[in-house]
Amino acid sequence: MDLLLRDTFSARAVPVPHRARRPLTLYVCGPTVYDGAHVGHARTYLFFDLVRRHLEAEGIPVRHVMNVTNFEDKIDARAAELGLSWRDLALREEAGFLRDLHALRILPPHYRPRASDYVPQMTEVVRRLAKTGRVRRQGAEWLYTPPVRPRGVNFATAADLAAHAVREPGHPFPLGDGAAGEFLVWKLQDPPRPSWEGPWGRGTPGWHLECYAMANDILGLPVDIHGGGTDLIFPHHYAENEIALALDRRPFAKIFVHPGLVLWDGSKMSKSRGNLVPLRTALREVGPDALRWYLLGSPLTERFHWSPEGLRRAAGEWAHLRRTLQGWLRPGAAGRVGRLRAREVADGVRLDLTADLATDRVYDHLRALSVAIEADPSGHLPRGERSATLAAIRDVERRTGLRIRP
């Protein structure tokens, strides 16, 4: 059955494209590794984890790429603070980041390319962009100016930025001197900062080129599904898409999906605001299952309001639910809640995930099962129905990543 996902570009739920005998390609923008993962990262990668789990459970093979941005100004700044090289800091933070995602039981991507290993490919993109004649020099930087495109060709933001670029005091746009939508292609830079030989001397390629180069090299463009947090839509996904449009005359991806950001105290969780919760802290507090249960509780494409109270309640509910189900699955006397019920639950879960990963509705099936078990005084599975029920529960576990059985 086709998985429906809400495509950011068309703003509607569309079937995930795939062809028989060809794996579906999934490219997810990974982290810049200068610091640890927080629960906002967790929810984003959890979203793509569910996409992948569901597709694989439906028998569709997936090639999943998550890049690691391991050179960038912020890494340099942090490395200088700590007296480390950018490479060492990035390696250390990457390891910690991946360890935390793994602890949340997020399936490891099949490919995890590091930006620094793709500089030749990025440099090639620089050359190809230069040939378009749309790259101009500004001091030590080279910038690409995308053509003005009709609405609907790239994300609306860009067209509107171009159309409504007004310089007004007190408003953040535009910050630079350049045209709307312009982005960095190459910047001159010397060691110890990350630098390589390029078309205009020693320097470093622009961030937006990274995902284009990697996705093109590893998966081939356009990829079937591309995404990241909604804060990446502009400028990052806009710019990647511009590169693809300029060099290939077609978009970067068939569909773009953007899980909603995690907010706390009414604003986006981010380091600069100092309102973030490290993933490790949350995991230590309630464990991977309860944290998953909490984060999956609201529709993944919508923003998520984090609160310690919410986490505590979700953890309590999960513990209760899991205890109930485990008691029921234990071999024992026959009860009225049998195979049919578990099969119904598994089918309901499957259908709800298919319709735009409606994890919040998945809750209802598990809650209903739990309530039905509690309403049954004997509360155990008939002996003959154990294996079918266990299979149904296993299916739910596989699709949601929640671990119900002991």
Place this chain on the structure above:
RNA sequence: GCCAAGGUGGCAGAAUGGUUAAUGCGGCGGACUGCAGAUCCGCUUCCUGGGGGUUCGAUUCCCUCCCUUGGCUCCA
């Protein structure tokens, strides 16, 4: 200012034209228990942002206003 996504009870969140608007959490009361925890049972009146419109009937469709959040070159 422009673009985008949202606004349902204390919280999370169902339900897209039709009886008293699910469900769970939380809260309160009770059973059980030496106490606590766990578990179970019961209760939880008051909730669809405001205003218009369409309709026999609107959470649902249309218009408008208000509010919140994100983005506007570091962002998951």
